[in-house]
Amino acid sequence: MSTKEINSKLEAQHRVDQILSFEAELKILEDEQLISLKTDSLKKIKNYHKTLIDRYALDFDIDTCTAKKQLSLGMKIVSFLAALGFGASIFFLFYQFWGDLSISTQLTILIATPILLLGLTIYLYRYEKTSYYSKIAALLSFSAFFLNITMIGEIYNITPSPNAFLVWAAFTITLAYALDARMLLGVGIISFSVFISARFGVYHGCYWLDFGDRPENFFPIAFALFAISFLEQQKYFGFDTIYRISAMLLFFFPLLIVSNWGEISYIQMDKNNIEILYQIIGFISSAFAIFIGIKKGFNDMIYIANTFFVIFLYTKFYDWWWDMMPKYLFFLIIGLSGVIVLAVLKRVRVVNATI
Amino acid sequence: MQLSKSSLRLFALAFLILIISNVVILFRVYLSHSSPPTTQITLTQRELRLPYKNKQDSSIYLRISYRVSTTDTSCYNQNNPKWLDTKLLKKLGFNIDQYRDLKYNKTIMPRKVFVVLQYGGVNYKNLLKNAKERVLKHQLLYEKNKNNKSYKQHYEDAKIDLQNEQLYRSKLFVIDAGLNPKKLRQKYDDDQKFIIVGAIVSIYRYHNTKNKKKFYGFIKKLLIPKIYVPQKYHYIFDYKTKNKLKYEVQLNYTNLYEPYIKSIKRISY
Numbered sequence: 001m002s003t004k005e006i007n008s009k010l011e012a013q014h015r016v017d018q019i020l021s022f023e024a025e026l027k028i029l030e031d032e033q034l035i036s037l038k039t040d041s042l043k044k045i046k047n048y049h050k051t052l053i054d055r056y057a058l059d060f061d062i063d064t065c066t067a068k069k070q071l072s073l074g075m076k077i078v079s080f081l082a083a084l085g086f087g088a089s090i091f092f093l094f095y096q097f098w099g100d101l102s103i104s105t106q107l108t109i110l111i112a113t114p115i116l117l118l119g120l121t122i123y124l125y126r127y128e129k130t131s132y133y134s135k136i137a138a139l140l141s142f143s144a145f146f147l148n149i150t151m152i153g154e155i156y157n158i159t160p161s162p163n164a165f166l167v168w169a170a171f172t173i174t175l176a177y178a179l180d181a182r183m184l185l186g187v188g189i190i191s192f193s194v195f196i197s198a199r200f201g202v203y204h205g206c207y208w209l210d211f212g213d214r215p216e217n218f219f220p221i222a223f224a225l226f227a228i229s230f231l232e233q234q235k236y237f238g239f240d241t242i243y244r245i246s247a248m249l250l251f252f253f254p255l256l257i258v259s260n261w262g263e264i265s266y267i268q269m270d271k272n273n274i275e276i277l278y279q280i281i282g283f284i285s286s287a288f289a290i291f292i293g294i295k296k297g298f299n300d301m302i303y304i305a306n307t308f309f310v311i312f313l314y315t316k317f318y319d320w321w322w323d324m325m326p327k328y329l330f331f332l333i334i335g336l337s338g339v340i341v342l343a344v345l346k347r348v349r350v351v352n353a354t355i
Numbered sequence: 356m357q358l359s360k361s362s363l364r365l366f367a368l369a370f371l372i373l374i375i376s377n378v379v380i381l382f383r384v385y386l387s388h389s390s391p392p393t394t395q396i397t398l399t400q401r402e403l404r405l406p407y408k409n410k411q412d413s414s415i416y417l418r419i420s421y422r423v424s425t426t427d428t429s430c431y432n433q434n435n436p437k438w439l440d441t442k443l444l445k446k447l448g449f450n451i452d453q454y455r456d457l458k459y460n461k462t463i464m465p466r467k468v469f470v471v472l473q474y475g476g477v478n479y480k481n482l483l484k485n486a487k488e489r490v491l492k493h494q495l496l497y498e499k500n501k502n503n504k505s506y507k508q509h510y511e512d513a514k515i516d517l518q519n520e521q522l523y524r525s526k527l528f529v530i531d532a533g534l535n536p537k538k539l540r541q542k543y544d545d546d547q548k549f550i551i552v553g554a555i556v557s558i559y560r561y562h563n564t565k566n567k568k569k570f571y572g573f574i575k576k577l578l579i580p581k582i583y584v585p586q587k588y589h590y591i592f593d594y595k596t597k598n599k600l601k602y603e604v605q606l607n608y609t610n611l612y613e614p615y616i617k618s619i620k621r622i623s624y
Contacts, residue, residue, distance in 0.1 A: 092411060095411055095412045095413070095414070096411060096412070096413060097413055098413065098414065099412065099413030099414030099415060099586065099589070100413050100586060100589075101586060102585075102586050102587065103585055103586070107381075111377050114373055115370070115373055115374075118366070118369055118370060118373065121366075122358075122366050125358065125362070126358050145373060148373075148377065149376065149380065152377075152380055152381070152384075153380075154414075154583050155583050155585075156384045156388075156583075156613070156615065157579050157582055157583055157613050157614050157615060158380075158383075158384070158613055159553060159578050159579060159611070159612075159613060160578070167372065167376045170372050171369055171372045171373065174365050174368050174369045174372065175365070175366075175369050177365050178361075178362045178365035178366050178369065179362075205448065205464060205466065206464045206465075206466075207464070207465055207466060207467045207555050210464060210465060213462065213464065214464070263459075263460045263461055263462050264462045268453075268457075268461075269459075270458070270459040271459055271460060271461075
């Protein structure tokens with residue numbers, strides 16, 4: 001990868017990781033006396049790498065060693081908690097005091113707050129080397145925008161509508177791409193999923209707030225998100241993973257629910273037949289997802305599909321044997337089935353490694 | 356960090372989303388509030404109840420209290436009006452025939468409809484009349500059996516029931532439902548007695564004594580069950596004297612069938 005091609009944090013981090021691996025491997029080769037580079041050449045390489053790492057650290061704030069990586073993870077967790085705390089604080093602050101304000105003051109505050117916080121986000125993004133604070137400000141701006149729409153709705157007694165979720169989704173997804181922020185993308189995906197699922201429910205005759213009562217309402221958005229995860233978005237760190245994980249969860253959770261409570265399905269069929277149908281779909285789709293995950297190298301997909309495959313399996317075991325078997329035998333079967341699944345996966349791993 | 360062109364465009368788009376969504380929502384409010392109201396009614400503390408104070412929330416809402424006149428004693432759900440029969444449920448979009456023919460259980464999804472709320476109409480007058488008749492009946496029985504504690508208790512209960520009906524219970528009754536609010540308004544054209552509002556209607560199914568499938572509809576909830584009280588009226592709602600508080604609310608409904616408070620007047624403590 002040449003230096004000219006690098007224009008995102010993700011690419012810079014990959015390059016630095018590659019350099020660090022190269023240095024570690026070179027040291028082993030030298031220790032084993034398999035290779036010996038001339039001091040001049042070694043110095044040139046080291047200087048070149050140092051310059052690169054320094055530049056990337058300055059431009060993209062990447063992690064240049066393991067300790068820094070661990071610290072970065074800690075900072076991400078803390079900034080997430082800070083954003084949650086600030087968001088909740090804004091929410092309760094509004095509720096605590098806003099009833100004492102006149103409607104014009106309320107409207108001014110409601111409309112101005114997300115705009116000001118968005119301004120703060122841009123300011124921090126522009127002047128901050130790392131983007132931790134700008135991401136917190138962006139989440140606060142979303143919290144304020146959420147309150148903005150919700151509370152105007154309450155002041156004027158407006159009938160609740162799923163369209164609000166479309167607006168929140170548009171705002172958060174736009175900010176997620178502007179800031180390269182995965183958490184905002186997650187929030188945006190949740191909002192968009194609610195909007196699409198509610199609209200799908202309305203199309204089939206439900207009241208929109210009851211969209212969760214028909215789990216199949218989530219399937220269209222799950223498929224759409226899965227397709228989006230294959231779109232080219234290398235500039236954005238981990239966005240494809242977020243789309244894929246959301247798609248998997250929005251597919252497998254409703255599938256699990258409807259495979260146990262068939263009467264809430266859209267399908268006009270006896271509940272037992274619906275449950276059997278969805279259980280079969282559950283087994284086949286989770287096995288297929290594991291296969292795709294292995295083929296494409298999507299670890300997240302493999303983990304989620306694996307988990308759901310085992311849940312589908314254990315749910316079936318429970319249905320078949322919980323009442324009729326002694327408990328020690330039931331749990332013995334659970335343990336043995338776990339070992340069998342493990343052996344199968346181990347075999348798949350070996351085959352995959354040889355390929 | 357250098358603000359790239361694409362980031363700049365995306366931030367500009369985020370600003371636009373904020374501005375446009377607020378403009379749209381406020382324009383919608385302006386249009387609906389400047390159109391002639393579909394209902395102009397005066398309700399009291401009996402129909403617009405003040406909920407308990409939430410210390411974490413300084414705003415005040417009034418909850419719409421409506422009643423359903425149920426005379427069908429075989430009904431499982433007390434929120435089921437007798438007039439909400441199979442014929443009307445079909446008109447509201449429930450595919451009753453399909454569900455009747457099913458040999459298995461199926462969850463039936465609730466539907467959004469419009470309902471008519473009548474203030475102080477024949478339903479209320481009938482209930483008041485029944486309450487008065489009950490008092491007279493139990494009074495006679497008690498006077499004939501002065502030593503019987505049970506008769507005395509029934510008489511006392513009937514008096515309390517009448518008092519509640521005369522002074523405290525809501526006079527607002529759900530009397531009809533439909534899908535077209537304009538048609539409902541034409542049918543119930545007195546906009547000072549009848550309110551047209553959005554509501555959720557649900558149905559449930561049971562087997563009667565002859566093991567035949569029967570359906571009952573019931574009002575699950577109003578789309579807007581509570582009304583926001585602007586700050587300029589907060590002085591009226593003194594929570595310390597909540598139980599004695601009496602007020603009159605001039606309530607209007609917009610052309611989108613959404614309520615707003617025109618004025619509130621305290622009657623007395």
